[in-house]
Amino acid sequence: VVDALTRVVDGLPGLVWVARGDGRIEFLNRRWREYAGLDTDAPSQAAFAASIHPDDRSRWDERWRDATATNDPWELEVRLRRVDGVHLWFLCRASPLADADGRAVRWCGINTEIDDRHRTEYQLRTKESHFAAWVESFPGLMVTMDRSGTVELFSRELLEYFGRTREELRNWSITDVVHPDDLERVVTAFTQSVTTGTPYSIEHRCRRADGVYRWFQVRALAARGDREEITGWYVVLSDIDEVKRAEDALHRARSELAQVSRATSLSMLTASVAHEVSQPLSGILTNATTCMRYLDAEPPNVDAARETTRRTIRDGNRAAQVIARLRAMFSRSEFTLEAVDLNEAIRELVALSQGDLQRDRVSVRWALDESLPPITGDRVQLQQVVLNLLRNALDAMAGVDERRRQLVIGTARDASDRVRVSIGDTGVGFDGQPPERLFDAFYTTKPDGMGIGLSVSASIIERHHGRLSAMPNDGPGATFSFWLPVRPARDGAGAAALDLPTLAAERAPSP
């Protein structure tokens, strides 16, 4: 029976022991003896104590003092020295064998090795403290929150940026640094993410410790547990104030460029208009002078005077028309949508540029699709684009003497619901330059050019949801073209209003 019992005790998966009521060891099973390298199952107290890690001995002794006082079962985690000198963690559990008075006369215990578990827990703790240290020193503004949004960890930069103490941050809600104008957006986005677990990403202004608001991109990802449940949030706040400012500056520069372009176009147009007005004005002056002479004659030549007066009036109307057209083009400076007849808009522009075309000895070949539907857009801005392409085409042909200088101006209905406007020339082409660079601001191949025309033109066309492109011709020269979507024009009232000045001039009573 004893042998059988010993085999059982020795076979148990643990270090089994029996101690007297005062804690003195009476018996160790074989596993323990072999583990600790003891050669007897009843070692001296000193030999036994030596197998407990020195750092754990006081806890061990304390536990025994408690146990002998209370006679309650107990457990304790300690490190025990293996025969090779390595200490492994064990969970020691002991139960009392009590006498009739309830006092422990014996203690039976078993120690279970928990070294792996201990190591894992330790690693976890280390990882956690590493993570905390990592968040703490994160080179940026970072904060982690639990499921409910309570702040857990945060980077030092965050602390400094918002000028809070650690204690303040514990109960911190990011909303109290959000710019009031952004608050509603932030709350909406935050609520959305917290309830659905979708990643959070929003740009808004945050108030720095000194009260200055700066733009941030705030992004948060949900941390999830084994069952995909949200366990917390990792939040990173990126300062994008510089970028935001640069964007604003870029936007401003764009509109300034458009202004410059407008002014440049205006000065070109002014020259064209001066030319256009000078012609009828010459007629008016000459006719009126001649008329005076007819009337001053003895006898006055009234018939001839009437004829010159008729011409004077006609030329006067012609000049008025030019001015009316000019007024129609420049009376409105904002982006206004209206139904635009592109053919008509282009013809008007070419009429105004007639002087330049003549001076440069450029002929125009028209290829207009007369059934072109009206598009919805800003007439003046679209005319600026055409004017710009026209000017470029003329410049490209300025040095061409060995062949005809010809503009091919075309409109066509593109496949699907788009119309295309193209302006081809027989100029120098791209001269080996990459066509895509042409649309960069300040890129120019012209010695006296500013290089903003095409870039601004491209942005105007993009604003119309169209696209401006350039292609070298099969023969000499290049063709610039853009397409615009055809959208249902409103009731055409806009177009009618636009044409009013021109129509009024044309409908002026004939002499």
Added chain:
Amino acid sequence: MSGGSLVSIVDDDECIRESLPDLLRELGYSSRAFSSAEEFLASDTVQGTACLILDVAMPGMTGPELQRELRRRRIEVPIVFITAHQDETLRSRLLAEGAAECLFKPFSERALLDALRSTVGAA
């Protein structure tokens, strides 16, 4: 048509072709108007022209090109250029290349008369 010196006008602008001959006749000159340099060269008026009032920018042959063509043909005729481009550089260049005068449109009767008197004398 009066019998004064013949002043020919070459301008593609109809306003000028219509009004200027009347005024020139009133000033005592004879006058003929042409809508292009080619038309003028093809006419029988080239030799008899005492003064040529010539537009600078025209489709086809330009004013300065006609000037060169006349010089090539050794036809000596004083030229008064007229132009709607108020460009002083252009004016200086034309004068430097032998033009008698260059008037910017619109020009006054006085300016025209001065130009004609300095080239062909009073009508």
